[in-house]
């Protein structure tokens with residue numbers, strides 16, 4: 001039996017590196033548009049937690065209030081379980097800061113000694129009652145357990161700030177970016193000739209050192225004796241996701257996939273809901289939606305509602321993936 | 334010398350009457366002052382008042398053609414849907430454009446061969462991509478756990494080896 005009898009090939013992952021900082025993997029038998037959209041979503045649309053408003057109670061340090069507020073905003077906070085927070089724009093509370101939509105941290109320090117005092121991220125203390133223990137704790141990865149330095153104080157100087165951390169996405173501000181960098185590449189040997197290499201000498205190969213390891217993983221170098229295949233498309237993608245620390249690398253990928261799926265689900269909902277709207281329903285609870293994924297021919301592998309996706313994943317929360325409005329339930333997402 | 338200088342500065346700060354006089358609860362948001370006149374960047378992804386996510390307009394001059402205007406979306410969806418649609422036999426045209434880079438919107442124009450409406454084609458395309466993503470997600474999670482166990486095992490082995498020295 002020919003392998004093609006099994007229908008189109010399904011995308012599969014191969015992990016090359018997996019640790020607290022990095023997820024380095026290949027996806028085979030995929031397509032460029034979906035791979036690139038996943039990359040874009042992981043960069044800009046995976047929700048995390050960051051300090052958004054700072055209440056300055058005291059600041060006699062040499063840095064201006066705004067300066068410190070900016071530094072605080074960029075301080076990475078643990079964003080595990082951030083899905084348990086409501087989007088502050090949708091929260092009913094006054095001045096958008098309650099335990100449902102924010103985490104409050106206090107930074108309070110005064111230098112009394114003769115030495116310069118450094119105030120670190122570890123000095124941020126959670127004042128509110130976040131939905132989970134870890135959520136909102138400063139990310140600390142150095143051996144000394146300090147975190148990043150926020151201000152230095154000299155004798156007599158003090159700062160006292162109440163920081164309100166909120167859920168957000170990097171599309172609004174880079175402080176919410178879950179990943180420090182995402183490596184993305186296909187066809188490292190340039191077999192598809194998508195790249196036209198610049199060269200100044202005689203031979204571009206001399207000026208562009210080949211990544212032998214990746215080329216091996218991608219099916220070896222170009223075969224010059226074969227005719228060029230004009231129909232070839234990229235189907236193997238290298239992803240290298242490095243975390244800032246707020247989310248584990250696998251959580252960034254899983255949440256990225258989830259956000260993209262919810263985006264697409266909202267399109268389906270919007271388009272199929274239009275008909276429903278004509279029939280007097282406003283599309284919020286469209287029956288076509290519930291049947292959509294589960295029953296009409298997609299039922300076999302479960303897909304979107306598969307336990308591996310919905311049940312096993314702590315980030316899926318209690319909502320049905322379908323009906324859940326992505327990103328905290330902003331209408332129309 | 335250096336020490337006494339620091340002491341003097343510290344004393345100055347302690348004695349500085351202004352240091353105690355500041356207004357308590359001075360709010361500093363991460364994006365006011367300098368950006369006051371700019372539209373908030375949340376306008377990139379939060380729908381305006383009364384705005385619809387997708388506006389559907391039938392193209393009357395060309396058969397089986399619809400132009401979808403996606404509000405508060407960008408290339409992430411535009412490229413994904415338009416390129417994916419091209420893989421179906423019933424699609425005769427599919428492309429998207431961002432009319433202006435400052436407005437978070439894109440237009441998707443789809444023509445089919447008539448066997449399916451453009452709207453149903455887009456819906457089917459979205460469903461298929463969701464399926465694909467689920468497969469990637471499952472495969473990723475399995476692979477991640479495997480590789481993590483392997484790497485942790487290696488690290489433990491290294492620690493043991495060092496201990497045996």
Ligand SMILES: [Zn+2]
Nearest residue numbers: 091093098101
């Ligand atoms: Zn609230």
